[in-house]
Amino acid sequence: MADTQREIERKYESDESGLPDLTGVAGVEAVIDKGVAHLDAVYYDTADERLAAASLTLRRRTGGSDAGWHLKVPVAPGVRDEIREPLSDTVPRTLAGLVRARVREAELQPVVRLRSDRDIRHLVGADGALLAEVSVDAVRAERLTDGGGTAQWTEIEVELADGGDPVFLDKVEKRLRKAGVRPSSSASKLARALAETRPSASGKKKRKTSAPAPQDPVTAGDHVLAYVRAQRDAILELDPAVRQDAYDSVHRMRVATRRLRSTFRSYGKVLDRTVTDPIGEELKWLAGELGVDRDREVLTERLTTVLAELPDTLISGPVRTRLDTWAGARRGGSRSRLIGVLDSERYLTLLDTLDALVAEPPLLKDAAGAPEKVIGKAVRKDFGKVSALVEEAIEAPPGADRDLALHEARKKAKRTRYAAEAATPALGGPARALAKSMKSLTSLLGEHQDSVMVRVTLRELSAVAHAAGESSFTYGVLYGREEQRAAAVEAALPEAWAEIVAEGSAAGA
Structure with a gap:
């Protein structure tokens, strides 16, 4: 049986200045340095990117504390269920089944590789309990199809601890905004990677990742x-x-x-x-x-x-x-x-x-x-x-x-x-x-x-x-x-x- 974790997180744009001081966030007793993790993830999708169009992400990741296969399914804005399976050479049958309605008879293939240096901090309360994990991710993206475009950026990710109150994320965001940090314009790393590594109009024809938004009904x-x-x-x-x-x-x-x-x-x-x-x-x-x-x-x-x-x-x-x-x-x-x-x-x-x-x-x-x-x-x-x-x-x-x-x-x-x-x-x-x-x-x-x-x-x-x-x-x-x-x-x-x-x-x- 696959392991499922509820993930509540927010992403922010970041420059080279790193993470602002978060000791002033209400309820935070200490900010603990947990070191740097080196993550290497290959994302899978169909040639026409059906999973991305449905805001689904399927990846095989090594490094960090949760190496393995991960399927992320949107639940609400900023909330996803992450379904995990152990590392293997091929897409696990359970995860392939969960995206079958989207993939159908198409083939899942590697589309993007993301390598991230994740500088991790734990925000803990007065009782020592984890409130949230904050990381500064230096990301290097490589498209594995369509000529192999590349991109790189740095972002800040704040993930609520299991069972935490989402209101705490509002408090962290208030502090980040005060320091000049703004929410990310992309819903996920994969979405940004696909957008920034896509061939230009002068190169290969741009591939649609979703249908055009329906117009307001008239007739x-x-x-x-x-x-x-x-x-x-x-x-x-x-x-x-x-x-x-x-x-x-x-x-x-x-x-x-x-x-x-x-x-x-x-x-x-x-x-x-x-x-x-x-x-x-x-x-x-x-x-x-x-x-x-x-x-x-x-x-x-x-x-x-x-x-x-x-x-x-x-x-x-x-x-x-x-x-x-x-x-x-x-x-x-x-x-x-x-x-x-x-x-x-x-x-x-x-x-x-x-x-x-x-x-x-x-x-x-x-x-x-x-x-x-x-x-x-x-x-x-x-x-x-x-x-x-x-x-x-x-x-x-x-x-x-x-x-x-x-x-x-x-x-x-x-x-x-x-x-x-x-x-x-x-x-x-x-x-x-x-x-x-x-x-x-x-x-x-x-x-x-x-x-x-x-x-x-x-x-x-x-x-x-x-x-x-x-x-x-x-x-x-x-x-x-x-x-x-x-x-x-x-x-x-x-x-x-x-x-x-x-x-x-x-x-x-």
Whole structure:
């Protein structure tokens, strides 16, 4: 398992005067000289620098206290996760996998070599604890492709100690600014090296490291494409997190796929559905693969919660053990299965297709129309479909037909929510209000659907327990409670829906 460290740091421009006196920084008791480390790092990327375009850095470094392979993944401005693997001659499989969604079928190759003489200082507090590491780095950069340009510079780097308060970095920066030191204009050493060693316009053609920044949306098509692009980006950015089994990453990627599918369907007058429908089917496949374990996790959480609410007098037989066995039945091979999906040709082809869609969107005539007219009409149409389904569900007798109608209404409410989200930059408050009300409706109907699925699971568990000679009493108790929960949702729905309709009418939905 790769080692992951959260890195919170800031970089500053530096001249030859070295490091200003930092003993005056609030909380600093002493500045300790830790000597000079000689670092030698080779950075890897594709020929068209896809990792750099995504602010990802992959390097093999020797020297210092953390020699090895490092993959840095952006988390927030000034915050990155550094994933480490031991030294080896080739890129470790784990790190290659984490950038697979960016690299795809391209080849990783050495692009830049950075050699740094790092003059290190430790800022420590009154108790001797490390607050931050400050270094003055004399950097020599050599491009390993495109003719081998070189560059050199000196910079100051301030890295917060593990578990430190980021506010401390503000205090250090205040002192540095007072001494005339300014933040670096480059986000990383690699970014600066790539920029300063790139062949000049008179030499080889300048290679693009990123797509041009999108212009502010004007037309209906601009707004829809902005939303599509954001969901495509979310899938790519979440890919490493899903591979690492990071909390909630699978759910968030699944939501991004749903948002894309819903957008294709809602805005079929903007994007040609003969093109987007096949992509939507592939997104549906991906969502299904992502949901195999997610659905079971949701049911497990629900069952665990309702079981914990029961008094011991109502628990008969090894119910908790049976639930644990059921919950873990598929977990053993699920990680390798999901990684296989993300490494599959089908998934990588889907990513290529999404890139192509964003680069050359299949725009229809309405894409050039005014957002207020085109997008507003699409949102109102979706809301009308939700309205019809909710009314149908309210009128249906309790039972399987109502359960199905409520489930269909929930799916359409999600679609309407996503359509309203895409419309918000164009339509403002009314779309934002509709998205909020659809989220509330989805949550209410989701509670009902969870109850339906929990009851299905309880019947299955009860049958297995009965076949094993165990008491099925507790499963029946839980089933009855879930029926009551569903009935409560059904009873609350008419009033909740009336409020949503009133709010929608006021907003012009």
